[in-house]
Amino acid sequence: MNEILSRERVHSEAVLLEVRSPLIAQSYQPGQFIILRIHERGERIPLTVADVNVEAGSISLIFQEVGKSTKELASFEVGDELLDLLGPLGNPSKIREYGTVVCVGGGIGVAPIYPIARALADKGNCVVSILGARCDELLFWRERMDELSDSFYVTTDDGSCGRAGFVTDQLRDLIDGGLKVDRVIAIGPLVMMSAVSGLTKEYGIETVVSLNPIMVDGTGMCGSCRVTVNGETRFACVDGPEFNAHEVDFDELFHRHGFYLRQEELSLKRYLEACGK
Amino acid sequence: MMDGVGEKTQVSKQNPGERVKNFREVSLGYSADEVLREASRCLSCSNPSCMEGCPVRVDIPGFIKHIKEKDFDKAADRLRESNIFPAVCGRVCPQESQCEIYCVLNKMGAEPVSVGGLERFVGDWLIKNRVDESPSPPLSTSGGVAVIGSGPAGLSCAAELIKNGYSVVVFESLHEPGGVLRYGIPEFRLPKSVVDSEIDYLKRLGVEFRLNVLVGRTVSFSDLRRDFDAIFIGSGAGLPYFLGLPGENLNGVYSANEFLTRVNLMKAYLFPEYDTPVRVGSKVAVVGGGNVAMDSARAALRLGAGEVHVVYRRSGGELPARQEEVVNARGEGVVFDYLTNPVEFLGDGEGNVSGLRCVRMELGEPDSSGRRSPVPVKGSDFVLDFDTVIIAVGQGPNPLLPSTIPDLEVSDRGNVKAGRDGRTSLERVYAGGDIVTGAATVISAMAAGKRAAQSIHEDLKT
Numbered sequence: 001m002n003e004i005l006s007r008e009r010v011h012s013e014a015v016l017l018e019v020r021s022p023l024i025a026q027s028y029q030p031g032q033f034i035i036l037r038i039h040e041r042g043e044r045i046p047l048t049v050a051d052v053n054v055e056a057g058s059i060s061l062i063f064q065e066v067g068k069s070t071k072e073l074a075s076f077e078v079g080d081e082l083l084d085l086l087g088p089l090g091n092p093s094k095i096r097e098y099g100t101v102v103c104v105g106g107g108i109g110v111a112p113i114y115p116i117a118r119a120l121a122d123k124g125n126c127v128v129s130i131l132g133a134r135c136d137e138l139l140f141w142r143e144r145m146d147e148l149s150d151s152f153y154v155t156t157d158d159g160s161c162g163r164a165g166f167v168t169d170q171l172r173d174l175i176d177g178g179l180k181v182d183r184v185i186a187i188g189p190l191v192m193m194s195a196v197s198g199l200t201k202e203y204g205i206e207t208v209v210s211l212n213p214i215m216v217d218g219t220g221m222c223g224s225c226r227v228t229v230n231g232e233t234r235f236a237c238v239d240g241p242e243f244n245a246h247e248v249d250f251d252e253l254f255h256r257h258g259f260y261l262r263q264e265e266l267s268l269k270r271y272l273e274a275c276g277k
Numbered sequence: 278m279m280d281g282v283g284e285k286t287q288v289s290k291q292n293p294g295e296r297v298k299n300f301r302e303v304s305l306g307y308s309a310d311e312v313l314r315e316a317s318r319c320l321s322c323s324n325p326s327c328m329e330g331c332p333v334r335v336d337i338p339g340f341i342k343h344i345k346e347k348d349f350d351k352a353a354d355r356l357r358e359s360n361i362f363p364a365v366c367g368r369v370c371p372q373e374s375q376c377e378i379y380c381v382l383n384k385m386g387a388e389p390v391s392v393g394g395l396e397r398f399v400g401d402w403l404i405k406n407r408v409d410e411s412p413s414p415p416l417s418t419s420g421g422v423a424v425i426g427s428g429p430a431g432l433s434c435a436a437e438l439i440k441n442g443y444s445v446v447v448f449e450s451l452h453e454p455g456g457v458l459r460y461g462i463p464e465f466r467l468p469k470s471v472v473d474s475e476i477d478y479l480k481r482l483g484v485e486f487r488l489n490v491l492v493g494r495t496v497s498f499s500d501l502r503r504d505f506d507a508i509f510i511g512s513g514a515g516l517p518y519f520l521g522l523p524g525e526n527l528n529g530v531y532s533a534n535e536f537l538t539r540v541n542l543m544k545a546y547l548f549p550e551y552d553t554p555v556r557v558g559s560k561v562a563v564v565g566g567g568n569v570a571m572d573s574a575r576a577a578l579r580l581g582a583g584e585v586h587v588v589y590r591r592s593g594g595e596l597p598a599r600q601e602e603v604v605n606a607r608g609e610g611v612v613f614d615y616l617t618n619p620v621e622f623l624g625d626g627e628g629n630v631s632g633l634r635c636v637r638m639e640l641g642e643p644d645s646s647g648r649r650s651p652v653p654v655k656g657s658d659f660v661l662d663f664d665t666v667i668i669a670v671g672q673g674p675n676p677l678l679p680s681t682i683p684d685l686e687v688s689d690r691g692n693v694k695a696g697r698d699g700r701t702s703l704e705r706v707y708a709g710g711d712i713v714t715g716a717a718t719v720i721s722a723m724a725a726g727k728r729a730a731q732s733i734h735e736d737l738k739t
């Protein structure tokens with residue numbers, strides 16, 4: 001079960017795994033995620049489905065190696081099996097005819113935005129994509145995104161590819177340049193989503209972000225993933241993960257993300273020592 | 278005190294100073310001598326009132342008689358006829374409000390027979406002595422039934438069905454079966470090895486388990502209706518209620534569900550050997566007064582909290598928790614703040630909880646449950662400092678599954694509407710347990726699962 005069919009290094013800090021899971025491949029819709037556990041002692045980690053192959057009965061996951069679980073997952077090889085795989089979870093992205101949609105993918109966020117952008121394009125929207133990363137080396141799926149987009153931009157913090165600066169700089173220029181934007185969807189690090197949200201709020205452009213709070217079950221049972229949206233508590237795993245960006249309390253989310261920092265560091269340190277690193 | 282029956286045989290426990298440092302079971306159970314002594318107290322009533330209190334009508338004098346004869350094999354068979362999980366129920370049933378309260382000894386001024394203690398002994402004996410037992414599963418010729426949820430309701434429904442010759446597939450969204458028995462009730466009260474063993478018996482009977490399947494997402498309800506002759510919904514009351522007060526999303530504020538799931542299902546008490554962390558500070562508040570609150574408070578102590586308070590808005594006499602666990606919690610040093618109700622979560626300015634603003638309560642007129650309802654005393658605000666708060670004020674039905682079934686009737690509170698016989702508004706769709714009644718007890722969920730299985734049998738054989 002849940003056998004790894006292919007593995008590919010996406011860049012120095014991220015890996016793509018194609019995993020056999022016919023049921024999930026069949027039920028999946030863009031915007032949804034899975035929760036996996038790598039072994040008996042493992043934690044449950046959520047990852048967005050970046051692509052599916054219904055014929056092959058497989059799903060693709062792209063993840064950044066940030067801590068113990070993702071580093072250990074990166075060490076898995078073709079033929080290995082994931083102990084547990086649950087999904088698809090969360091509500092599908094709303095794919096309608098909006099007009100012009102700007103898809104902003106920051107860092108690893110390019111993976112989850114890709115299937116959404118593709119679905120939006122298939123629906124006849126004019127898709128404008130902005131990909132951002134710290135540097136050239138950390139950019140991936142450029143061709144894929146370029147291909148489906150009506151126009152396509154890249155920004156890097158250090159200017160090693162595309163425009164030097166942040167995705168918000170590019171977005172602001174487009175809007176100021178007269179692009180009529182009907183909707184923005186932004187997925188990436190919290191700081192980026194928060195910045196995009198701040199910008200589009202100024203212009204009154206409807207904006208959606210996909211939130212990634214700490215989760216446990218992913219089925220609405222624990223409340224670990226709660227976020228404040230429009231003054232109300234919502235569970236990101238079942239009410240989201242997509243929410244109206246302008247209503248999200250990003251500060252609260254920042255704080256909640258950091259709650260286990262010390263434990264995460266300890267866990268990673270132990271793991272790296274055990275690997276002799 | 279009546280002559281002859283003597284005093285209830287006390288069960289040995291780990292001593293409090295020791296047990297708060299570990300997650301091993303608190304109660305050590307009866308020894309063979311003790312179980313015989315306790316069994317001898319039973320009068321083998323010909324009209325046993327105790328049975329009326331048991332939702333599955335365990336033949337209490339019957340199984341106790343076999344204990345008296347030292348025939349534990351027969352005692353086990355007798356128990357299993359009505360209860361597939363004796364080792365679980367002996368441990369977690371609120372006997373003081375179910376079977377034992379009706380024991381005739383109460384009326385004679387003596388303590389009731391420890392039905393739970395005896396049941397647990399036989400359940401454990403079964404697990405230890407019948408590991409190789411491989412019941413031949415009945416030929417499944419009658420049809421296929423899907424059971425959604427592997428809690429007590431789903432499991433007892435599955436057991437009853439397979440005995441009647443159906444093939445049964447249990448779908449569970451978590452990675453381990455058992456429902457609340459797995460993720461809610463802690464190891465020190467219900468060892469997971471006991472849950473494993475009792476579920477293992479169902480597997481040997483031929484029940485098939487499909488874990489990591491969230492019905493409504495991984496497979497749709499209509500897929501199941503197409504593929505199975507009948508469906509039982511036993512998805513429980515897994516949705517945690519919050520208080521809806523300012524500051525509730527501060528760091529350090531847990532729902533009991535999250536806290537206990539991390540500890541029990543994910544084994545966070547073994548962090549960093551296990552990867553899932555959990556955090557308790559030096560001063561912990563648990564808001565609520567039921568089993569869930571006791572379990573949270575005692576788990577927090579074992580995780581190293583300096584001080585744990587149960588903050589409860591009524592008085593001690595109204596605590597809905599199982600009596601024995603309240604006694605155990607007190608013995609372990611849990612502090613009870615009665616007639617106290619939080620009105621606000623206070624923060625430290627960096628996103629962490631630092632305390633609770635509370636009001637004093639006093640008891641007013643009895644409410645619909647017959648308990649005197651607490652009313653706030655005006656101007657009685659005060660602040661208690663806490664760095665962890667666990668909210669255990671109840672759970673509701675998770676709307677995810679029902680919301681994907683268009684014609685299924687649900688109540689205003691979101692519970693699936695079903696009769697005592699388990700039948701719902703949809704043909705060949707049945708429901709039982711917490712998803713129907715709201716949070717209740719293990720054995721009442723099992724009784725509901727069993728009754729639904731009988732209805733399924735009636736409906737499918739025609």
Ligand SMILES: Cc1cc2nc3c(=O)[nH]c(=O)nc-3n(C[C@H](O)[C@H](O)[C@H](O)COP(=O)(O)OP(=O)(O)OC[C@H]3O[C@@H](n4cnc5c(N)ncnc54)[C@H](O)[C@@H]3O)c2cc1C
Pocket residue numbers: 033045046047048049062063064065066067068069070071108111112211212213214215241257258264265267268
């Ligand atoms: C719905 C959802 C979809 C996600 N999709 C993806 C994806 O497609 N690709 C991907 O690389 N990551 C994704 N994430 C984030 C991913 O789950 C975390 O990176 C992972 O759980 C970290 O585990 P770890 O043990 O390696 O790191 P940890 O040791 O747990 O954490 C290391 C660092 O990562 C941060 N972190 C912890 N949990 C999360 C989280 N839930 N989200 C973001 N950062 C976190 C911590 O604050 C810390 O700084 C998603 C998260 C959610 C909730």
Ligand SMILES: Cc1cc2nc3c(=O)[nH]c(=O)nc-3n(C[C@H](O)[C@H](O)[C@H](O)COP(=O)(O)OP(=O)(O)OC[C@H]3O[C@@H](n4cnc5c(N)ncnc54)[C@H](O)[C@@H]3O)c2cc1C
Pocket residue numbers: 369370371425426427428429430431448449450451455456457458461462490491492493511512513514515537568569572599675677678709710711712716717718719720722
């Ligand atoms: C912490 C705690 C302590 C308790 N202590 C006691 C006690 O001491 N004594 C006592 O008698 N009772 C106790 N109870 C109450 C008792 O556990 C419950 O009443 C009982 O477990 C209800 O059984 P159930 O089968 O209806 O639901 P649950 O046990 O809740 O099981 C439901 C199962 O369905 C699964 N599920 C839900 N939706 C889906 C879906 N869409 N697809 C697939 N699977 C799904 C869930 O993951 C879960 O495993 C306690 C409860 C809690 C939370």
Ligand code: SF4
Pocket residue numbers: 330331332333334335337360366367370372375376377392393396720
């Ligand atoms: S199943 Fe529970 S209520 Fe019934 S006899 Fe046993 S302990 Fe008592």
Ligand code: SF4
Pocket residue numbers: 318319320321322325326327328337338379380381382390392
């Ligand atoms: S009522 Fe008490 S004494 Fe009588 S059979 Fe039941 S347990 Fe035994």
Ligand code: FES
Pocket residue numbers: 214215216217218219220221222223224225226235236237238
């Ligand atoms: S992750 Fe548990 S409710 Fe969302």
